[in-house]
Amino acid sequence: MFASLGLMVSLLALGACAPLQGTSTRKKLLLVSFDGFRWNYDHDVDTPNLDAMARAGVKARYMTPPFVTQTSPCHFSLLTGKYIENHGVIHNMWFNTSTGQKLPYYNTQGVSSWWDNGSLPIWITAQRQGLKTASLFFPGGNASYQGEQVNIKKVERLFHKYNNATEWRQNINLVMEWFTKDNIDFVALYFGEPDSTGHKYGPESQERKEMVSQVDQTVGYLRKSIWEHGLNSTLNLIITSDHGMETVIKEDEIHLRTVANFSFQDIQFELVDYGPQGLLVPKPGKLQHVYEALKIAHPKLHVFKKEEFPKRFRYANNSRVTPLVLYSDPGYVIHGRIKVQFNKGEHGFDNEVMNMKTIFRAEGPAFKSGLEVEPFESVNVYALLCELLEITPEPHDGSLDATRHMLLKSAEADHSTWRLALVLCSAAFLGCVIGIACFLCSGKKY
Structure with a gap:
């Protein structure tokens, strides 16, 4: 008995x-970024597909990017969970303060030493833990990190036109093949709009509104493709962006060349003419003179010595940041030796400015449905990505606590x-x- x-x-x-x-709950993950999609772009445009995604999943009221609100720095914060001063991609442009050399955005994408600065993006972390990853046009995807590259990547051409809706659908088709045929676990997919249109025509323009409609139609095509490929029960989708967009003010502009007691002859290196932010290296013995001249140059211009730059920006505490850091108030851009900026829309402003805020949408088997959440910082997205992929994150500045309530099953439940x-x-x-x-x-x- x-x-x-x-x-x-x-x-x-x-x-x-x-x-x-032998059981596993791991799902696939698609991270999509529509560059320059301001948090309220869906307020003055009919966006049925983004609305449907919000009803089926999670929507944040808005998301706060890091400073400086530029494309490469903000995207790398998404990929690493670090503030910009901690991951070191401090600008869209690679530069050398000793030689004066600067590279534009496209060329900087291929400079691995600019990106590989001690922080591993989620692609490499996931691959080291047995997953397969891919990047399609995503900033940082064309670099090597500690000798490793993303498993599969597609890089845009020089002078690439980002507004081609046909290509957008082709790229989505390719991503679906990566998931279904190549068994990729994580894909980061980038679209260069509505940023380009916002720059050229301004964020309040009819052209921008039409581009947001194109974005929404593409979201609809993407969601339909996920179902048609049988991925709706195994793929989590996150749609977000890097920053917002502000209308450029053309009156009472900031021109450094006209500032009293200031001369570019006192400057060893300059990175201005790039929206509302500037980096300066004065010649030896000239720092204080340049600082005092620019400090009172314009009521909308803010000039700081590196060590005095506001700590809340989490930006200046990095060896790549120059001795003088400049930024301007919303709408004002900084012109250097001659005027070369003619955009009607710009970003790069203070990340607390509402027009710099951006979007966050998510749906899939891991997410609750019909949930609108309070705003959070984009550095917290990385921890969420790692949780969804069931990988151990690298040290980062964010927290899963900021997004845990979006999930059907929390980490505590897993434990x-x-x-x-x-x-x-x-x-x-x-x-x-x-x-x-x-x-x-x-x-x-x-």
Whole structure:
């Protein structure tokens, strides 16, 4: 009798533990960025597909990017979970303060030493933990990190036109193939709009509104493609952006060349004429003179010595940041030796300015539905990506606490499952011991 009882206990316990062996809850993940999509661009345009995604998943009221609100720095914060001063991609342009050399955005994408500055993007972290990843036009995807590249990548051409809706659909088709045929686990997909249109025509223009409609139609095509490829139960989708867009003010502009007591002859290196932010290296012995001249140059211009730059920006504490840092108030851009900026829309402003805020949408098997959440910082997205991919993150500045409430199953639930599994397996082992002991003590012989 005791032997039968012990054997029954062991079998029940083993049966409870056995199904946990070899199971995995990991889903695939697609991160999509529509560059320069301001947080309220869907307020004055009909966006049925983005609205449908919000009803099916999660929508944030807005998301706050890091400073400086530029494309490459903000995207690298998404990929690393770090503020810009900590990951070191401080500008869209690579530069050398000793030689004066500067590279434009496209060329900077291929300079691995600019990106590989001690912080690993999620592509490499995931690959080192057994996953397969891909990048399509995503900033940072064309670089090597500690000698490693993303498994699959597609890089845009020089002078690439980002507004081609046909190409957008072709790229989505390619991503679907990566997921279904190449068994990719994580893809980062980048679209250069509505940023380009916002720059050229301004964020309040009809052209921008039409581009937002094109974005929304593309979101609809993407969501439909996910269903048609049978990925709706295995793929989590996040749609976000890097920053917003501000209308450029053309009156009372900031021109450094006209500032009293200031001369570019006192400057060893300059990176201005790039929206509302500037980096200066004065010649030896000229720092204080240049600082005092520019400090009172224009009521909308803010000039700081590197060590005095406001800590809230989490920007200046990096060796790549120059001794003088400049930024201007919303709408004002900084002109240098001659006027070369003619955009009607710009970004790069203070990240607390509402027009710099951006979007966050998410849906899929991991997310709750019909949930609108309070704003959060974009450095928190990285921890969410790692949670969805079930990988161990690198050290970062964000927290899963900022996004955990979006998920159907929290990390605590996952940990509880494993604790339960451990208890059940321990019970199985104990049941086996009891069963064997009872059998040996029964005195029966066969």
